[in-house]
Amino acid sequence: MKGSRSYAAAAARALQSKSIPGPESTTSLLRELVAHLRQNRTQLREEWARRITEAELLTAMTKEEVFAEATSVYDNYVEALETGTFEALQAYARNLSERIIPRGVETHEVIGIVLLLRDVLARSLFAKYQGDFTKLNRILDAYEPAANRIANTVSVGFVQERERIIREQQEAIRELSTPVLQVRERLLILPIIGVIDPQRARQLTEQLLRGIRTNRAKVVVIDITGVAAMDATVANHLVQTVEASRLLGATVIVTGLSPEIAQTLVTIGVDLGKMTTVGDLQGGIEEAERLLGYKVMQFSSDAVDA
Amino acid sequence: MDVPVLKQGPYLIATVQSALTDADLAQLRRTLVEQVGRYRSRGLIVDVTAVDVLDSFACRTLRDIAHMTGFRGAETVIVGIHADLAFAMVQLGLSLEGVATALDLEEGLAYLNRKQRAAKAAAPGLRPPAGKSPTRDRRGH
């Protein structure tokens, strides 16, 4: 084993000295480095996994998992060094992040393990070239920029993935807080509950307009019973929502307008004449059905006074 | 940029196929007012599905078209306004007040047919002036 390794290294060196006369280029140094990392793969990745456990990183994962991931990262790492292309590593970093983020792995852990690998590899280079200081320096000069870029790629990939997940979750929460419900064909209901800030108001309008298109809605009932207060900005948003819906061919009925809010709207000069308002949600739905051409009929005769 | 105008029974359908310059818009207005008169159309649909921006001048032209063809006996419906565009328009303070709107061509035709039937029912044997809404719904639904 040992014999063959040193033979390969010697052969590699012989090859390099043949093709490139004078000082070795970065490329050939990296090639030599890659050969070294390949030959010592088993030992180095075990060392790395051990250091990870020691440093209490990736504690959310089992020992076997850590070793499996360490192997994949190691191989991708060596490949990135060899080819100088980072796409595969980037893709792997994204994929890894996707898997470990839900398990609670933190940013510092990911940066930590990449820096550990860098350290493990650098130490092995020291050990190998300690007899030849000039050579060691040249190898490190070639290794470090590449290693830094790799560390950067993996860490940034992780952070980006985290941000993407956070954005997705924010989106989901926002959508949950303003559900656009289809109660029957061509009729949407948008119950608004809680506090509306300008950002949420915009979100709400966007969602409603999209909902009108996809459901081909003709009537929309916006119920604001659950809205405690409304200032001028939000009131204007409401008016804009009504107008934008009409541009898509849908009529808006606003229900649940409290006397206080109605008073506010009039005071700040919102033209309520532009809006169809009905007292409560039930009445709003009935009005919507009338607009859609439905007729409400009573089947029970008990209620009929003779 | 020419806007194709299709005659479909008592209606005209104008399909705007790309962004229009001011000159194109003015030309469109002239063409439509002229053709509504020539064919004695009862309704006009302007399909703006392919339009990415409707600014104040474009909106004013559309309103002018609706009013002018209204005087000549045709009711105008603007169809195909995108959701994003609708949002931008109301932010800008443009809501095409007084002009009927519908989701798409199909809805626009359905709207005009409804209007025609209602008009006939209200005054059998007479052709009532279009442009004025025969139902009490002021928004045109």
Added chain:
Amino acid sequence: MAISEHIPIKADTDVLAARQKGRALGLQAGFASIDITLLATAISELARNILLYAREGEIELRLLHEGGRRGVMVVASDQGPGIADIERALQDGFSTSGGLGLGLPGVKRLMDSFEIRSLPGQGTVVTAVKWELR
């Protein structure tokens, strides 16, 4: 790298060119489709104001990058008659639908920041920025 485009506004076709460039830049800045439409509409309105009130001028579009956030800056400038009463030009709530008002309050609503400088007889510069939504 700072990306900046200067579009001279002299004819109605230039209005279209300006908003198409705006769209492209908005796309580059990673804007959501709705924000691209808002930006394009604002550019259209500003370019139209130049044509209407000053006959000619320029729209400059610049891609911004600040604190990891991208945006598009629109600078509409002309050497037209200028605006005597800026405060009045910026007034109004929802009644600009009357047609060819200056539409400046509307533009202000479409964009995230808005600034106007004008001297009667010397011209007008409107600077407005739209940021990517975070």
